[in-house]
Amino acid sequence: MADRKPKNKIVWIIAIAMALMLLLFAVLQFSAKRYVENLLNKKIPDHIHLVYDKIEVNLLTGSLLITDVTLDISNRNAGNEHTEMHLESISMEGFGYYNYILGNTIGADKIKLLNPKVRYYNDNTTNKITSDKPLETGTEKVFVLDHLEIEDGEIVNIQNETNTIKFTVENFNLSLENLQLDKETVTHKIPFSYGDYKLNTGKVYADLGPYEALSLSGTNIDKRVLQLSNLSLKSKYNKRTLSKKLDKEHDYIDLEIPKVRLVNMDFGFRAERFFLNTKSVVFQNPKMQIYRDKLVQDDYEQKKLYSQMLRELPIDLNISEVRIKDGYIAYSELVKTGTVPGEIVFSDLKASMSNVSNIYENEEKTEIMAKAKLMGEAPIELTWNFDSKEGNDPFFVSGVVTNFKSKSINQFLRSNLRAEAEGDVEELYFTLSGDAVSASGDMKMNYEDFRFTVLKKDRMGVNKLLTFVGNIFTNDGSKSDKMGYRYGEIYAERDKTKSFFNYLWLNVMDGMVNTLTGDGEKD
Structure with a gap:
């Protein structure tokens, strides 16, 4: 009996201690909850x-x-x-x-x-908050x-004045x-x-301004690899409605890319400037249609060459390689009411671009190589480089076109140049170097029975006089060297209100005219 009393006493002490601990824990638990509530309600x-x-x-x-x-x-x-x-x-x-x-x-x-x-x-x-208290x-x-985990979120950005959606993200998940x-x-x-x-x-939508919007069916980033699914950049209106809304020239755009992939992506801020670095960007099966209504007032604002655009980006960009796989580009223009817009098509497009950067950690230029089929038939290759460090925007372009049937481009020539062409261009080579002001180079062509037909202003018949005069000065290809080539020189000055590709087109056209109408001999 004597031994049992101390044991009971120990049990009671332990029980009381545990009860006190439980009571203390309950008090602390209640206090913690009250503390959090007070913090959220009053602080x-x-x-x-x-x-x-x-x-x-x-x-x-x-x-x-x-x-x-x-x-x-x-x-x-x-x-x-x-x-x-x-x-x-x-x-x-x-x-x-x-x-x-x-x-x-x-x-x-x-x-x-x-x-x-x-x-x-x-x-x-919202962005004009002022306070006398300094930021701590x-x-x-x-x-x-x-x-940190965000599961199944949604973000919607609304323009207050117009009550329109500017940006949305569905099914947002972040780890x-x-x-x-x-x-x-x-x-x-x-x-x-x-x-x-x-x-x-899930779905992403971004309003890019009065005329275009961008959408994605989904995005995924894992281990610094970004994949965008079903990217779409499109005009908000159809072609006719867009033209009615414009006060100056603006392209109708319809771009779809099933997959965009960025590898080894890194981004952030250095001081106050945002940067984006990535080893590789791949555009899979892009399809782009561009339409321009030339009946709308011209846009006389000066256009920047791509080197200047890259140099003046508001972010630091460094992409080692960009690749385009199996692309398609169609460009059309409406020049005269009642006519069918002339169209140029580049299919089976494959391109690679290296050193797309404005960081300038090395002396490498931006290099571009592209291959496609012009009008779905004629193989065309383009090699192009430029140096975005240089203020005068120097560049070099060389190109090759083979097995070109001139009749395939007659729809574009009828609409845009009021002309038609006959004959085949077996080979066309050109090299061109220039800057933001002018460019020069040379061209050689191997062609047969190449002739122009000049149309009347209404494009409904042939202007026989201008066609006759024009073909007097156009060599049909019979007067060539022993390899079958005729040679010409290129020179063109840039119209700064037009794009780089207009600049390139002016040079190629000058070279073709010089090759077709000149003596055809190599200097």
């Missing part, structure tokens, strides 16, 4: 309105769950609401008490945002998060590892550092 700035259903806190696991969350954010000064967000839940797991209490680190294993729906309203006053960027606390925010990173454009990430989305 959030006035321009942010937060509503939620319930809060669950578990001190043992260091977890937090907030359900049915609605967050409205207004402009601090103007008071107008610009962001609405609703989430099914916000959860946190593995809060680090030890480092928080004894150190300067606020950390957790995982934060998850479930089904966030974001609506952002563009407003001109320094902090001694370090925030560390092992894993981000090893986030850290400290007094150094908080001053950066992206205020935290991070490790590996994964991103995939």
Whole structure:
């Protein structure tokens, strides 16, 4: 009996201790929940309105769950609401008490945002927030998060004035590892550092302005490989409606690319400037149709050559290689009312571009090589390089066209040049070097029975006089060297209100005229 009393006493002590511990834990659990509620209800700035259903806190696991969350954010000064967000839940797991209490680190294993729906309203006053209080960027606390997950989100950007959608992303899913925010990173454009990430989305839509819109059926980023599915860049209106809305010339565009793939992609900010680096970009089976209504007022704004465009990009771009696989391009122009638009087609297009960069870490030029079939028949090759570092935009182009049947391009010639052609071009070679002002080069052709027919202004009949006079000066190909070639020179000055390809066309046309009408001898 004597031994039993001490044992009972020990049991009672243990039971009382456990009860006290449970009571203390319950008090701490309740206090923690009240602390979080007080923090959310009283510490959030006035321009942010937060509503939620319930809060669950578990001190043992260091977890937090907030359900049915609605967050409205207004402009601090103007008071107008610009962001609405609703989430099914916000959860946190593995809060680090030890480092928080004894150190300067606020950390957790995982934060998850479930089904966030974001609506952002563009407003001109949103970016004009002013405050007499200086921005506090320094902090001694370090925030560390092992894993951030956003599941099944949606983002919609709405233009406030017109109530039109400018940008949407459906089924937004993001996984981000090893986030850290400290007094150094908080001053950066992206205020935290991070490790590996994964991103995939459903449909993406972007309004690119008054005339075009871009859409994707989905995106996926994993291990720094980005894949875009079913990219579409199209005019918002059909050709006729677009022409009625224009006050100056603007192309109708219909571009579809089933797959775009970027490999070894890296992006971010260096100081205040955004950068994008990638080893390879591949466009699979792009199909583009461009239509220009020449009856609309010309656009006399000066156009930039591609080297200047690259040099003046607002971002740092460095792409080692760009490839186009099995592409198709059709360009058509309407020159006269009541006529069929003339069209030029390039099919089976394969192209590679190297050193597409404005970083200038090396002295390499941008090199382009392209092969296609002109009008679906004649093989055409183009080699082109330019140096975006140089202010005068120097470039070099060489091209080859073989087995070209001139009748295949007559639809374009009738519409655009009021002419038709007869005969075959077996081989055409040209080389061309120039800059932003002018270009020169040489050409050689091997052709048979090549002749022009000049049409009347209404394109309904032949202008016999001009056709006769023109063909007096056009050699049919019979007067050539022993290899069957005739030679010509090229010179053209650039019209700065036109594109680079207009510049290239002027040079090729000058070379053809010189080859056809000159003495045909090699200098």
